[in-house]
Amino acid sequence: xxxxxxxxxxxxxxxxxxxxxxxxxxxxxxxxxxxxxxxxxxxxxxxxxxxxxxxxxxxxxxxxxxxxxxxxxxxxxxxxxxxxxxxxxxxxxxxxxxxxxxxxxxxxxxxxxxxxxxxxxxxxxxxxxxxxxxxxxxxxxxxxxxxxxxxxxxxxxxxxxxxxxxxxxxxxxxxxxxxxxxxxxxxxxxxxxxxxxxxxxxxxxxxxxxxxxxxxxxxxxxxxxxxxxxxxxxxxxxxxxxxxxxxxxxxxxxxxxxxxxxxxxxxxxxxxxxxxxxxxxxxxxxxxxxxxxxxxxxxxxxxxxxxxxxxxxxxxxxxxxxxxxxxxxxxxxxxxxxxxxxxxxxxxxxxxxxxxxxxxxxxxxxxxxxxxxxxxxxxxxxxxxxxxxxxxxxxxxxxxxxxxxxxxxxxxxxxxxxxxxxxxxxxxxxxxxxxxxxxxxxxxxxxxxxxxxxxxxxxxxxxxxxxxxxxxxxxxxxxxxxxxxxxxxxxxxxxxx
Amino acid sequence: xxxxxxxxxxxxxxxxxxxxxxxxxxxxxxxxxxxxxxxxxxxxxxxxxxxxxxxxxxxxxxxxxxxxxxxxxxxxxxxxxxxxxxxxxxxxxxxxxxxxxxxxxxxxxxxxxxxxxxxxxxxxxxxxxxxxxxxxxxxxxxxxxxxxxxxxxxxxxxxxxxxxxxxxxxxxxxxxxxxxxxxxxxxxxxxxxxxxxxxxxxxxxxxxxxxxxxxxxxxxxxxxxxxxxxxxxxxxxxxxxxxxxxxxxxxxxxxxxxxxxxxxxxxxxxxxxxxxxxxxxxxxxxxxxxxxxxxxxxxxxxxxxxxxxxxxxxxxxxxxxxxxxxxxxxxxxxxxxxxxxxxxxxxxxxxxxxxxxxxxxxxxxxxxxxxxxxxxxxxxxxxxxxxxxxxxxxxxxxxxxxxxxxxxxxxxxxxxxxxxxxxxxxxxxxxxxxxxxxxxxxxxxx
Numbered sequence: 001x002x003x004x005x006x007x008x009x010x011x012x013x014x015x016x017x018x019x020x021x022x023x024x025x026x027x028x029x030x031x032x033x034x035x036x037x038x039x040x041x042x043x044x045x046x047x048x049x050x051x052x053x054x055x056x057x058x059x060x061x062x063x064x065x066x067x068x069x070x071x072x073x074x075x076x077x078x079x080x081x082x083x084x085x086x087x088x089x090x091x092x093x094x095x096x097x098x099x100x101x102x103x104x105x106x107x108x109x110x111x112x113x114x115x116x117x118x119x120x121x122x123x124x125x126x127x128x129x130x131x132x133x134x135x136x137x138x139x140x141x142x143x144x145x146x147x148x149x150x151x152x153x154x155x156x157x158x159x160x161x162x163x164x165x166x167x168x169x170x171x172x173x174x175x176x177x178x179x180x181x182x183x184x185x186x187x188x189x190x191x192x193x194x195x196x197x198x199x200x201x202x203x204x205x206x207x208x209x210x211x212x213x214x215x216x217x218x219x220x221x222x223x224x225x226x227x228x229x230x231x232x233x234x235x236x237x238x239x240x241x242x243x244x245x246x247x248x249x250x251x252x253x254x255x256x257x258x259x260x261x262x263x264x265x266x267x268x269x270x271x272x273x274x275x276x277x278x279x280x281x282x283x284x285x286x287x288x289x290x291x292x293x294x295x296x297x298x299x300x301x302x303x304x305x306x307x308x309x310x311x312x313x314x315x316x317x318x319x320x321x322x323x324x325x326x327x328x329x330x331x332x333x334x335x336x337x338x339x340x341x342x343x344x345x346x347x348x349x350x351x352x353x354x355x356x357x358x359x360x361x362x363x364x365x366x367x368x369x370x371x372x373x374x375x376x377x378x379x380x381x382x383x384x385x386x387x388x389x390x391x392x393x394x395x396x397x398x399x400x401x402x403x404x405x406x407x408x409x410x411x412x413x414x415x416x417x418x419x420x421x422x423x424x425x426x427x428x429x430x431x432x433x434x435x436x437x438x439x440x441x442x443x444x445x446x447x448x449x450x451x452x453x454x455x456x457x458x459x460x461x462x463x464x465x466x467x468x469x470x471x472x473x474x475x476x477x478x479x480x481x482x483x484x485x486x487x488x489x490x491x492x493x494x495x496x497x
Numbered sequence: 498x499x500x501x502x503x504x505x506x507x508x509x510x511x512x513x514x515x516x517x518x519x520x521x522x523x524x525x526x527x528x529x530x531x532x533x534x535x536x537x538x539x540x541x542x543x544x545x546x547x548x549x550x551x552x553x554x555x556x557x558x559x560x561x562x563x564x565x566x567x568x569x570x571x572x573x574x575x576x577x578x579x580x581x582x583x584x585x586x587x588x589x590x591x592x593x594x595x596x597x598x599x600x601x602x603x604x605x606x607x608x609x610x611x612x613x614x615x616x617x618x619x620x621x622x623x624x625x626x627x628x629x630x631x632x633x634x635x636x637x638x639x640x641x642x643x644x645x646x647x648x649x650x651x652x653x654x655x656x657x658x659x660x661x662x663x664x665x666x667x668x669x670x671x672x673x674x675x676x677x678x679x680x681x682x683x684x685x686x687x688x689x690x691x692x693x694x695x696x697x698x699x700x701x702x703x704x705x706x707x708x709x710x711x712x713x714x715x716x717x718x719x720x721x722x723x724x725x726x727x728x729x730x731x732x733x734x735x736x737x738x739x740x741x742x743x744x745x746x747x748x749x750x751x752x753x754x755x756x757x758x759x760x761x762x763x764x765x766x767x768x769x770x771x772x773x774x775x776x777x778x779x780x781x782x783x784x785x786x787x788x789x790x791x792x793x794x795x796x797x798x799x800x801x802x803x804x805x806x807x808x809x810x811x812x813x814x815x816x817x818x819x820x821x822x823x824x825x826x827x828x829x830x831x832x833x834x835x836x837x838x839x840x841x842x843x844x845x846x847x848x849x850x851x852x853x854x855x856x857x858x859x860x861x862x863x864x865x866x867x868x869x870x871x872x873x874x875x876x877x878x879x880x881x882x883x884x885x886x887x888x889x890x891x892x893x894x895x896x897x898x899x900x901x902x903x904x905x906x907x908x909x910x911x912x913x914x915x916x917x918x919x920x921x922x923x924x925x926x927x928x929x930x931x932x933x934x935x936x937x938x939x940x941x942x943x
Contacts, residue, residue, distance in 0.1 A: 381773075385788060389762035389774045398767045 016073035023066025030058035040138025047136035050103035077168030120146030122480035125233025125327040125447030144226035151230025231259040233327025233447040260324025260355030294319040300340040325361040327447035362445030424471040443479040503549035549579040561587040569594040584613025598622040625741030659721030667694040678708035707903035733779035734800030795820040878942040892916040899931035
């Protein structure tokens with residue numbers, strides 16, 4: 001009898017709902033593809049046919065999953081399914097999103113297309129495309145849009161769209177942002193997430209408007225906006241940012257900095273709760289790091305023979321781009337042939353630290369670093385005062401030991417992935433220094449950084465062996481979904497009954 | 498004055514006893530029958546056994562006819578409900594004892610007034626404030642500001658080397674005629690003396706000194722004291738007093754807080770930001786030494802046990818800690834503790850009573866301070882229109898024995914009165930008085 005009751009408590013895995021949610025996401029994405037198709041038609045770049053096919057394929061897949069595979073799904077979602085959905089989605093969506101690259105012939109093989117697509121959705125911005133000006137504009141627009149969709153996270157899209165999920169939304173949120181704790185903006189998960197989307201959209205429209213007003217062409221402004229607010233980093237043309245005015249670059253610096261701030265805090269900025277913002281310790285650290293880093297790099301650039309105003313401007317842009325893990329890169333300054341060592345070291349440090357928790361950026365996240373730092377502080381204190389009772393506190397709130405353990409686990413996994421990635425890249429013939437930079441830049445979803453070219457000035461991703469490309473794809477995905485969700489579905493314990 | 502006290506223990510009984518000695522009509526409402534019987538046998542008052550949140554009990558206590566309703570149970574929510582009920586049942590003024598200092602914030606004041614709670618008193622908060630004051634002023638054993646600091650009362654122990662030892666009041670008045678401070682009373686061997694002109698001072702006297710602002714340096718010299726700057730302090734006992742004290746002090750000095758209960762220590766780490774919280778028993782002096790007791794300038798013992806507080810303070814004193822403060826709940830201990838060398842005693846009951854007394858004294862008492870170690874009181878009166886006090890100069894007022902005028906605040910000016918000073922309407926007068934003549938003094942200013 002006991003056996004029967006035991007079995008009846010095991011719920012069946014709710015695959016249907018997962019298919020249904022995936023399907024709906026695909027249908028939304030196919031709707032989003034209308035824009036690249038339209039651009040393609042207007043620009044006569046000859047890719048409208050391929051883009052339309054991709055769109056229809058996505059729609060068909062979406063319809064199939066939503067209406068046939070996911071028919072009659074019960075709206076009940078638990079933690080286990082949430083991990084599965086998160087991982088499955090981050091594999092399937094980039095797969096379908098890679099189609100325009102393959103069909104339009106912009107890349108040579110499927111792995112390259114997948115690399116480009118994953119790099120977009122994970123807001124990394126590492127690009128395999130060597131000659132951007134030959135790629136059809138429609139495909140370029142799609143490539144930019146993938147970053148924007150991935151910026152807040154695909155899960156956030158589902159939560160905002162599926163009001164019927166209720167508490168399932170919370171599980172989903174937990175699965176994608178396994179490392180961040182923060183108070184919801186609203187008692188309803190769906191509403192909280194919608195508010196975040198509003199902030200994100202407002203930022204996007206704001207930056208786009210300013211870039212257009214400061215005299216940039218629409219396509220350029222649109223693509224750069226997508227890259228900046230999502231902390232992506234794709235450039236739309238080989239000219240890059242060279243035809244941007246100083247004013248536009250200043251605005252970009254500010255918005256990149258914004259993209260590395262916790263969106264819930266940005267919401268407070270928009271609603272005028274400035275005090276709440278200033279009381280946030282993570283934000284303060286973020287700004288302090290930005291100012292210190294920018295000053296140090298400005299000084300080291302100035303001593304490497306760049307004029308002072310240019311050094312300050314470049315340093316601010318570079319640090320904002322790095323700390324928010326955005327990865328937009330200014331065209332190289334000819335008067336500075338190599339990067340000063342100090343600047344390179346600071347950059348590497350910032351790549352690892354990453355942006356604020358709850359932002360579009362990647363990396364270890366400052367909140368985790370603060371927690372670890374304070375934990376170590378307390379540990380040292382307990383060596384001097386064995387009877388001392390001390391807790392890790394952030395913003396005056398105690399961080400539970402359980403959460404600290406999670407942070408340690410995360411940092412361990414992060415380091416393990418970084419080490420594994422480095423190993424794989426050195427094995428494929430990259431110098432050690434650039435292997436480390438590449439692995440960290442992709443794991444932190446930073447993407448392009450001047451650091452990559454220090455050891456090997458002619459480096460480009462296209463030349464990497466397929467295995468290394470696949471390795472980098474895994475790093476990008478792991479960095480984006482904060483590793484746990486990816487690890488969870490591959491661990492035997494997850495599938496055990 | 499008709500006063501109802503709702504209580505469930507010591508604070509209520511202490512208030513009841515001290516107030517009934519002042520000839521007020523006291524009714525005590527308390528759930529404990531046995532304790533009430535004992536109280537009634539010792540003191541002349543009416544007791545009602547029952548729950549203070551029951552309207553029927555309150556009606557029995559004639560709440561509609563009372564001038565002041567004090568609810569001083571341990572549970573603040575009962576106190577608040579009791580006060581709200583009492584106010585609705587036509588009590589004139591209600592005072593609730595609370596334990597959560599958050600409610601005292603000025604922005605909540607209006608809300609509680611609307612509900613029917615006129616005043617709130619948080620003994621733990623006041624005790625903690627007393628501790629912070631004492632640490633910022635290490636010369637005085639006690640001190641108290643009147644009218645926002647225009648006049649200050651200090652209680653100072655006269656040390657060897659003080660300039661006033663073996664001199665008479667008359668002599669001193671001649672030498673220090675320009676000094677803006679005055680000794681109004683002396684506590685010698687548990688006896689309160691209001692010094693007459695032939696009185697001479699001795700080492701070990703506790704002198705109550707009334708002074709104008711910024712006279713502390715001169716007073717220090719007078720009393721033979723040296724100032725100590727407190728940079729590190731250790732607090733034993735992480736109850737509410739310890740916690741509030743640490744909270745107010747931790748930004749300005751390095752605080753070590755010791756508590757024996759591990760769970761409480763964890764709570765404290767959540768509440769405090771820069772304080773080092775140690776889990777350990779305060780009676781274990783070796784442990785305290787391990788945790789750096791000797792590096793501290795001050796030791797504050799505020800555990801639940803008065804005995805522990807007194808003993809650890811004595812020990813700390815012996816080890817050379819410059820400043821010690823002990824929480825002593827047992828009023829009988831107070832005199833003896835001061836005699837054996839502990840700097841300062843704080844007592845929650847006295848503090849609460851001090852605070853509440855300002856609502857009781859006849860006449861327009863603005864603030865008052867009950868002094869520890871003596872039953873005397875310092876009261877600040879507002880001189881009323883047509884009050885008897887304005888008619889003559891001080892020497893002709895016939896102030897009763899056991900009362901003396903310490904200082905006068907007229908507008909923003911402070912006057913230390915001579916025998917010929919004439920009081921005026923709206924003066925604020927600080928009077929040092931013994932309880933037996935308090936009523937007569939009050940009538941003088943009414």
